[in-house]
Amino acid sequence: MVEQVILVLDTATRRPLAALAERDGTLRGERQWQSHHRHGEELLQRIDELLAEAGVARRDLSGVVVGTGPGSFTGLRIGLATAKTVAYSLDIPIAGISSTLALAAALRENGEVTVTLPAGAHDRYVHKIRISDGTPKEAATPKLVAGMEVSAGDVAVDIEKGPDQAVRAGDDAVNGLGAALARLGARRLAAGQADDVAALVPAYVALPRGITRAAVEMAWSPDLR
Numbered sequence: 419m420v421e422q423v424i425l426v427l428d429t430a431t432r433r434p435l436a437a438l439a440e441r442d443g444t445l446r447g448e449r450q451w452q453s454h455h456r457h458g459e460e461l462l463q464r465i466d467e468l469l470a471e472a473g474v475a476r477r478d479l480s481g482v483v484v485g486t487g488p489g490s491f492t493g494l495r496i497g498l499a500t501a502k503t504v505a506y507s508l509d510i511p512i513a514g515i516s517s518t519l520a521l522a523a524a525l526r527e528n529g530e531v532t533v534t535l536p537a538g539a540h541d542r543y544v545h546k547i548r549i550s551d552g553t554p555k556e557a558a559t560p561k562l563v564a565g566m567e568v569s570a571g572d573v574a575v576d577i578e579k580g581p582d583q584a585v586r587a588g589d590d591a592v593n594g595l596g597a598a599l600a601r602l603g604a605r606r607l608a609a610g611q612a613d614d615v616a617a618l619v620p621a622y623v624a625l626p627r628g629i630t631r632a633a634v635e636m637a638w639s640p641d642l643r
Contacts, residue, residue, distance in 0.1 A: 422480040423472075424607070425504060426600045429453070429461065429497030430489030430517035431535075432576050436464045437596040438472055441480065443604030447472050448596045453493065461500055481510050481612075483603025485517035485595070487621040488535065488543055488560070494620035502615050511612030513603040516621070517595070519554040520602055521575060522547040524594030525587065530557055533573045533591070534584075537562050537623040542577070552601070562623075 423446065426437040437448035449464045469476065484501035487494045498514075505512035522531040530548050537543040542565065546558040568574045570581040575588040606612070 423474050423478050424481045424483055424600065424604060425465070425479050425501075426483045426596055426603065427461070427465075427497055427501045428485030428517055428520075428595055428599055429493040430485045430487045431592055431595070433592050434461065434464075434493065434497065435596045436461065436468050437600060438468055438474060439483075439600035439604060441604060441608070443601040445597045445600050450592075450596070461496060465500075476504075476508065479504070479508055479510060481505075481603075481607045482512040483599050483607070484512065484514055484618075485520060485599055486514040486618070487517050488545075488623045489517060489620070491622050494622060498618065498620050502618060506615050511607055512615055512618065513606040513611065514613050514618045515599050515602050515606070517599075518545040518560070519547055519556070520595055520598040521573065521591040522549055523552060523554045523602060524591045524598035525573065527552045531573055532569075532571065533575060534563075534568050534577065535575050535623055536566065536577055540564065540566065542566055542568070543623040554602075 422441045424439045426439055428435050432453055433450050434453050435450045438446040440446055447468055449468050482501050482505045518533045521533050525531060526549055528549055533545045535543045542563045544563050545560040547554050548557040568580040568584050570583045572584045573587040573591050574580045574584040
């Protein structure tokens with residue numbers, strides 16, 4: 419019997435991940451590592467290691483789930499490009515999931531969560547999310563906030579200086595990100611809600627300097643400023 423395995427990828431945080439999941443979203447294996455801005459050098463290697471360890475061939479993949487950000491410009495482009503190439507080359511469906519929604523769902527089944535990420539050296543990206551029975555939904559439009567100070571109740575992802583509670587929550591969210599993405603993405607794939615490979619695009623915390631003007635015409639690259 420041919421295996422039905424989903425590949426899960428996310429490069430939105432400083433700890434990118436590659437994971438394999440069953441069709442029902444149960445996590446089967448996972449790799450997380452510190453990127454040190456080397457997503458392009460390491461992502462394919464980690465995927466190959468994961469497949470070899472699980473005894474899964476690429477032809478056994480039946481779907482791809484990818485975190486769409488928000489996150490860094492370079493990291494997200496590499497992650498999305500890799501995920502889309504795998505889906506296109508194998509002719510399998512792909513589902514893009516907001517990384518911040520998945521981070522929130524990784525923490526709890528119900529309640530409200532504020533996920534905050536660095537947006538450059540001095541700003542923060544803030545996303546308020548409400549989770550109901552494990553399903554995360556946007557509670558407020560994401561925004562950029564000046565300054566890096568976070569409150570104890572926030573989920574501080576990739577922000578090292580802040581209340582211990584917020585930093586720990588951020589670590590816990592990243593630790594559970596693969597499982598949350600697998601669960602949410604498998605649900606969408608099972609419902610036939612795959613994305614168009616050509617239309618699937620990342621969301622950035624902010625655009626790199628020098629391309630802001632050009633980005634006015636780039637619907638795929640929103641800048642909340």
